[in-house]
Amino acid sequence: MSEEMQVPLSVDPTLQEASTSDEPREKMSFQYTWPLRICKRLVENEEALILNVSPPFTTSYNGVAFTWTARLSDECVVWGGGEIGPSKEHVFASLYYKDGIAQDVWVDEVKMAICDTNGQVLFSDLKIPEAEWTKGSGWPVQLERGRQAQFTDFVHSRVDEQIWIQVEIRMKTSIFNPMNYLPSVDKACRSQRIEECCQKYVQDFKKGVVFVPNMDLLNPESKEDKFAMHRLVFVHGCGIVEEQCAGDNDSAEMLRHIRSQFAHVYFKDVLMKEVNFYEDFVALLEGVIAAHLPALKREAEKFMCREVMTENADSMFIKRMLLLSERYRLDVLKMVATGVVADQIIAHQDPPQEFIQIKHELKSLASEISHCSSVDDDEDVDELLVGSVVEDLQSLTRRIRRVSLSHSPSQSSASSASSATATPTGVPSLSPGVAEQRPFDSPSTGRFKRVELDVG
Structure with missing residues (x-):
């Protein structure tokens, strides 16, 4: 038997409401x-x-992914004090x-069971209770002393x-909402008042009634000065806005x-x-990065995440966003x-062939990004960009294929293996056809319209 068992991803249709x-x-x-x-080693x-x-x-669900590893090992344990010796060694899962x-993630429960190669349960009731897990750390199954022996x-x-070890990880669906990992203004304290002050400032700025110091030192017609302005x-x-809303609360x-x-x-x-x-x-993204405006960079990332998650997001648009996320280090969008x-x-019916096709598409799109970018990149940079994305896709695809997803208690491996492969409900449809023009799509001529940002 191979070391890795391929288990297709199965999804309960009721998950749409849960997600x-x-x-x-x-x-x-x-x-x-x-x-x-x-x-033994x-x-x-x-x-x-x-x-x-x-x-x-x-x-993985809704594009949010967490990677785990299981371990079965001898450990030295002290039960209520005493010296550690060979007799104190116990096997832990x-x-x-x-x-x-996320650096920390909450897991509601973990269950494990030991089965023979026919799926017959040999040892069950192995549980890890709800706990917070920190990246790089783990928890053992908790058993009372007699059961542990x-x-x-x-x-x-x-x-x-x-043998087979079956692992079931139970988590809240809210953990798999990508927007939870980007700044949210909806939960900001006194957000309504802050939003009104922000909107008033922007409106006054557009009307030209706001004096911004040092603006006269920059040239509004200069491409280099645009994002400095x-x-x-x-x-x-x-x-x-801080003066108007923070008051004495300048925490x-x-x-x-406020930012x-x-x-x-x-x-x-x-x-x-x-x-x-x-x-x-692309120009906007490069501009806010060059101007050292991380808050606006996060807003751009949040916008792109929403677009990727829409049901009618087409495949090529998502691949463009994937390359942008790798190039500009947008971790949530990349995930x-x-x-x-x-x-x-x-x-896909033929995953290896689909992977080859996607790799060719990514190479073409990488050249498109280089054409849009203000930074002159050579072909080697494009190759490195695509190579990094492809490597991540290969790794994630292998890891996801080993895990099944359901809204009910863990079933036997046989039932999991027989379930149909599916894309999780709530994840954008990925049909190759494009029903409508997506944001930032180029016109049919392949040329892009250049629009200058008005900062005056």
């Missing part, structure tokens, strides 16, 4: 089957100990949080035998809320008014777009 609900009680379960041969003191680590596997968008004897009695306006506007949290709110209004009412096509948005494209590969 859009904000109620924390809505949960989903991910099941992973790890086939292994229990083996020599450690530093020449002692042979049980040590088995699973390949990484990924729980553990789960580790390997990688993900039974589990240790059971595993040691089956050294060199082939945006920076002056943004910093000045944040300062005015870091309040100031962060997030102002960035939201400024991005929507000023910057995006001048964006018509893809080339314009979402990579997850959506990986689902497209998995759902």
